[in-house]
Amino acid sequence: MPSSPNKGRIGVLLVNLGTPDSPQTSDVRRYLNEFLTDARVVDMPAAIRYPLFRGLVVPLRAPKSAKIYQQLWTDRGSPLLFHGLDLQKLVQEKLGNDYLVAFGMRYQNPSIEKALEELRDAAVERIIVLPLFPQYAAASTGSVQEKVMELVSKWWVIPSVSFISTFADDPGFIGTIVTLGKEEMAKRHYDHVVFSYHGIPERHVLKGSHNGYCQLSGCSNTYNEKNRYCYRAQCFETSRLVAQGLGLAPEQYTIAFQSRLQSRLRDPWLQPYTDEVLKPLPEKGIKNVLAFSPAFVADCLETTIEVGEEFKELFEEAGGEHWQLVPSLNTHPQWVQAVADMIHRN
Template sequence: MPENAPQRRIGVLLVNLGTPDSPQTSDVRRYLNEFLTDGRVVDMPAAVRYPLFQGLVVPLRAPKSAKIYQQLWTERGSPLLFHGLDLQKLVQERLGSHYVVAFGMRYQNPSIEKALEELREAAVDRIIVLPLFPQYASASTGSVQQKVMDIVRKWWVVPSISFISSFADNPGFIDTIVALGKEEMAKRDYDHIVFSYHGIPERHVLKGSFKGYCQLGKCCNTYNKNNRYCYRAQCFATSRLVAAGLGLSPDQYTVSFQSRLQSRLRDPWLQPYTDEVLKPLPAKGIKNVLAFSPAFVADCLETTIEVGEEFKELFEEAGGEHWQLVPSLNTHPLWVEAVTDMIRQN
């Protein structure tokens, strides 16, 4: 580099899904309105999507969701938010002054637009975008990518931008989950392991299928160029790698999917459903279950409340004795190192 040349800096944008500004109904309603009217989340025509969700689904759902968020909220606020900000700080420290790390949410605050503006004001030479979703889905990673492009296309000067679209099989990501699992397994013996992933409609998977490769079945037994961006295939790939790290045989774990909206949309979501998987287990002599949520890298409503509390209650009602959720990656040192390595490699 020539003497006195300006120092080039790389911008990094970490993005997670989003959270209400508070657990009050009005803020939860605002969050749900933005989330559920995203055309990549609910792929209906806008003329149907907006009236249905803004006029019916969100008003009915917001008060119920607000009560759940009140259970989740801590002195620091939303776990998804403060873990994200903590991760941003730690990654910034590890990357050093040649990088500028920003954090944003796809829905609500801090917004992606605000985070990108921070990077623009820092005059970064290029931007690396890392959506914090291990397995690619159009409704999560794809939505973030589209939002980023919608924002930067309005800039007069657009720097080079690259996206890390998935890290379902990233060694550092897998190693962190394995380490957290081993910590829990050292405390007691478990009869079975459940890997519970966030569900998406089957049509979302089929719409992204490469030349009709996807059959929603055995095609997910291997992870290859044909299903590289298949959400279901990535979930099974993550599970196999974590299971191998824990020394599990295929009969010792189950892969399932949670958080479906099938009852409202009358549309099949990825199966098997976690709540239906866990109910028969006690009758089979499986009384102690360790549950993972590998679609999430930080504690949130879907992990702490849904898997950690609601599924625990269902399991115990069915005769189970112990249901234990493995904590999310949050700011585990191995995870911070994994994120740092992914950025450096890109």
């Protein structure tokens, strides 16, 4: 059926976290300053957050992070950026001319503001926002949503705006991970699987708990209306569904969390910690491990470097023989279709 002549295109905004403009220390410092002073990332009073991170943490962290970004950088630049731009193009082709797909980063460039202006200039009828974080967290998806609402609230004419807040159990998302996992499992035998998710402070989970439901324990054993926005519960659900698709029994996989920022003694993050989980595995006879990083849909520092290289080194030092990271979804055709399907359903 032909579209109504008065019906405008639907705007789609894909958003990922962000990346420095270059691996140089000055650009990394600029990125970290914006990222680590976001009140949803570091939920401290501004009077403490800004001087602590801009005056102490970022100046110390930026040179070290710049060296790691230099290892990550490619001829096309940051993988998180070019995979995002490639995904934008492929999803646009998949959705067709009735849609206009834009891409932005929560921190640095291309900005959410620029992407929204592109959609506004095209006079889209409404906007669907898809933060590219499978599991909802206030520090990632929540921050994107807050920024979009802040920017759009300043427009004189505000179109309908909707958000896809989580896709932790989306069949297309899960199916793509399973496909990639099976490809790696066909190459060799693995003794165990590790699902490593980006960590967040425990208090972030407890602050978002529905009437105190989340207790950082067995409450994540089921996924329901009370914990559907609990980051920990979503990580467990994603893992269960992928494990089911791969034919894994519960004892054949472990769920853990990486990338904690502060001392766990002063500020505990979600546990168990991946780097501590993998060390005793070789003593248990687990010499070959397949690792997934399902909190990320594109290659980045946390996947390629942290899980793919740093954890591999720790595992081998502990006596392990083979540690293999399953590639991120990036622009896998099945993932492109999954994104298009999510947009259609919303």
